[in-house]
Amino acid sequence: MKNGLTFALPKGTLFPDTVRLLYKAGFLKKEEVLLESRKLVIKDGPYTFIICRPTDIPTFVEHGAADLGIVGKDVIEEQRREIFELLDLKYGKCHFAVAAPRDNPEVHDLGKLTEVRAASKFPEVTRRFFKGLGVRAEVIKMHGNVELAPLVGLADVIVDLVSTGRTLRENNLIEITKIMDITARLVANRVAARVYDREIKTIVKKFKSLVGGEKNEVNLK
Structure with a gap:
C-alpha cells in the first residue's frame, strides 16, 4: 500500500466515531494518537491525518491536500x-x-405555498428543495440557532438538521417534512482515486466490513 495517504478528519460530533473507525480498520496504532493530541496535522505510521472543521474537508480533498x-x-x-x-x-x-x-x-402544507421565507445554515440545500417543489423561496442564511428565525418573524420556516427533534419541540416548532437522511461519508480526491485505486479500494473494503456495507449495521464497538 502506498505510503503517505492523507485523511482529512472532522472536528466535532463525528470525530470520536471517526477515530474509532480508523483504529478498528487498522489505520491507527492507538486511538489516543488522535484523541489526546492538539496537533492539527498528525502522522501515524504511513498515514497523515488533517484535523479540521467539517466544512473545510471538501476543500482539502478537492484540491488534493488530502487524498x-x-x-x-x-x-x-x-x-x-x-x-x-x-x-x-x-x-x-x-x-x-x-x-x-x-x-x-x-x-404546514408546503404543496399549497407559492412563496416562502426560509432560514437555514444550508442555503443551497434549501434553494434546491423549494425549487423542486415549485415554491419561490427567499432564503436567509444563518450561522447558528436557526430555530430563532420563525420565533421572531425573520422566516416562515427553517431547514435544518434534525436528530432527536428535542430542540424543535422546546421551541414550539414541528417538523413539516423530511428532505433527506444524513450520515458520515468517505470521500476521495478525483485524481487520488485513480492514481491510488488499489490502495483506496482496500480502505473502502476494510471500512465496509465494519459498517456493514449496504446494511444498516455499524460495528464500531
Whole structure:
C-alpha cells in the first residue's frame, strides 16, 4: 500500500466515531494518537491525518491536500464539490427537515405555498428543495440557532438538521417534512482515486466490513 495517504478528519460530533473507525480498520496504532493530541496535522505510521472543521474537508480533498476525507452528507450536499463519494459510513445519523411554528398552520402544507421565507445554515440545500417543489423561496442564511428565525418573524420556516427533534419541540416548532437522511461519508480526491485505486479500494473494503456495507449495521464497538 502506498505510503503517505492523507485523511482529512472532522472536528466535532463525528470525530470520536471517526477515530474509532480508523483504529478498528487498522489505520491507527492507538486511538489516543488522535484523541489526546492538539496537533492539527498528525502522522501515524504511513498515514497523515488533517484535523479540521467539517466544512473545510471538501476543500482539502478537492484540491488534493488530502487524498481522502470523512464528512457528513450535509456538507457534501451543501457544497457539491468536485470529489468522489465512496461509501456511506452509517454513523452520525440525522436528517434534513423543514420545520415551522406549531401555531402557524398556513405554512404546514408546503404543496399549497407559492412563496416562502426560509432560514437555514444550508442555503443551497434549501434553494434546491423549494425549487423542486415549485415554491419561490427567499432564503436567509444563518450561522447558528436557526430555530430563532420563525420565533421572531425573520422566516416562515427553517431547514435544518434534525436528530432527536428535542430542540424543535422546546421551541414550539414541528417538523413539516423530511428532505433527506444524513450520515458520515468517505470521500476521495478525483485524481487520488485513480492514481491510488488499489490502495483506496482496500480502505473502502476494510471500512465496509465494519459498517456493514449496504446494511444498516455499524460495528464500531
